[in-house]
Amino acid sequence: MKLKNAYFYTLREDARDEDSISGNLLVKAGYIKKTSAGVYMMLPLGLAVQNKIENIIRRHMNETGAQEVKMPALIAAEYYEESGRMKGFGPSIFKLKDRNDKDMVLGPTHEELFAYAAKSMIKSYKNMPFNLYQFQTKFRDEPRARFGLVRVKEFVMKDAYSFDADEKGLHESYMKMFNAYKKSFDEMGINYRIVKADTGVMGGLLSEEFQAIAPLGEDTVIYCDDCDYSSNLEVAKTVRGEKHEKKDPLPMQEVETPHCESIEAVAKYLHIDMKDTVKALLMNVDGEFVVFFINGERELNESKVLKLLKASEISFADDALIATSNAVPGYCGPIGLNCKVVIDEEVLEMSNFCCGANKKGFHCINVNPSDIRYDVCGDIVNAKEGDLCPNCGKPLKFTKGIEVGNTFKLGTKYSKAMGLQYADVENKLQDVWMGSYGIGLGRTMAAIVEQNHDEKGIIWPENIAPYKYIILIMSSKDETQNKVANDLYDKLTDKGVEVILDDRDERPGVKFNDAELIGIPYRITVGKKAGEGIVEFKARTAEAAEELSIEELLKKIGVE
RNA sequence: CGGGAUAUAGCGCAGUUUGGUAGCGCGCUUGAAUGGGGUUCAAGAGGUCUCGGGUUCGAAUCCCGAUAUUCCGACCA
Secondary structure, X not given: OEHHHOOOOOOOOOOOOOOOXXXXXXXXXXXXXXXXXXXXXXXXXXXXXXXXXXHHHHHHHHHOOOEEOOOOOEEEOHHHHHHOHHHHHHHHOEEEEOOOOOEEEEOOOOHHHHHHHHHHHOOEHHHOOEEEEEEEEEEOOOOOOEOOOOEOOEEEEEEXXXXXXOHHHHHHHHHHHHHHHHHHHHHOOOOEEEEEOOOHHXXXXXXXEEEEEOOXXXXXXXXXOOOOOEEEOOOOOOOOOOOOOOOOOOOOEEEEOOOOOOHHHHHHHHOOOHHHEEEEEEEEEOOEEEEEEEEOOOOEOHHHHHHHHOOOOEEEOOHHHHOOOOOOOOOOOOOOXXXXXXXXXXXXXXXXXXXXXXXXXXXXXXXXXXXXXXXXEEOOEOOOOOOEOOXXXXXXXXXXXXXXXXXXXXXXXXXXXXOOEEEOOOOOEEEOEEEEEEEEHHHHXXXXXXXXXXXXXXXXXXXXOOOOEEEEEOOOOOHHHHHHHHHHHHHHHHOOOOEEEEOOOOOHHHHHXXXXXXXXXXXXXXXXXXXXXXXXXXXXXXXXXXXXXXXHHHHHHOOO
């Protein structure tokens, strides 16, 4: 690409409406351009990067024997009605009608269509296993688009689907994909961790996420340095590091706590430790009013709650729902409460604790587990700093991650829903075992930028960079420099080397800054010594440039 | 959806409180100088002040409504 006659621009100032480093840099460097909230254009440089990522993944997919296909994005709603996910996705699915008033959707993910495609292929156990994949645009009406390409409403995903006769086969197919994912992300130079995760709207038996480590990550990744344990916070088992001291129960007592509607205020007012308090959360679980009691220092983990109660939705209860019980917001306690009560298992270990008295302006102290009535007890809180590894008991570490890939053992959930069956050896009909595997391309691009940048701009890893080299002409009016640079450009291009020639009539400073902003790995500067056949070579990450003859340069690049 | 902020030239912003000729920086065009880190000088072009109503002699400015963007809380590649 020669910049003088190319679609190429950079911005001098930060984008006002970008809230992440990667989003800002990609916009500023002219890789992407926002058209509306959560929808971006991929400009030439952006598409070049996306293609790099795509090709790495494609190669590793093909190595496993998977076959590439392309499903439509416009899909009759009936497929999602059949699987029950029209409801599952709720408002996140883009719905529309065709001219005959037929309900259509823009596909948010494609399990249904792949199961439908598999039906044509699968008659008996002899037709499996196989694996299909695609690179395809997904549409999800996210409640809140943010962080540049990290959370958007339209994005390209590589999604793969495996089909096996039994669980053992699924496991083998799963491991193939899992390893291909590892190879792909390793090749891209991403710093990531693989964690156990919630299966969420996908359902199924197992979900593992590939989390790119980055401070702006939306997920909390928990891991242990002493063993290989790692997990998403949403499913990590809580193993408390600090045990509660068992004390002899004292008589329960009601105390006045005026204007103390938060547990912090109560603890402060009564001069007690937060860890000796129990707080209440008044929630709406699938329309039912449920009160949760957990240690005052903990946070409720909604994924665990949904799993424990086999429910599908949870939110804070509104006043009308609260009014169906005798709960007093701000002073809610488990004693005498006439609604469903769920407690965290930690509460049973506590003694002489403090909680709401269910009476405005009052809390109880010296409450003990024997004083309270509950319907369900389980692990319903988030692990936190100081907690221990469920595997080996060493202290856990916490970090933030961007989920760039996800693998699911779906089991027979979708084949059951879609009637995908096969005849086994005894000619009995059996459900097909499916797996599904996704990688977000734009999100991967964003994660790479989050992990590879400095104050000057992006620093692409070589495998991902849109171009590997950029040639800068220092003085655009100097004939010798122009000739040397153009000859070099032609030679490299002929050899298939990806190179940009900055032949614009700009000052050197502009060219240096742009080259650094767009993050090309290697810079070749053609300047004053061009007449002697000498140019400069500098890696984006190097401190200083080195002078090389053209011959030495070509040798270094490996074309001669 | 709940709550806060913003919308003025390609980009980033002032002007709105107190109504009275549409502004600044960067970028862009032309010319000149310069040519190794966003250079300098000179002359220019560019706006339906988000949209729709209203008040007023007069509205970017005041009032009402809509839309969009964005930030803080529940989903996912």
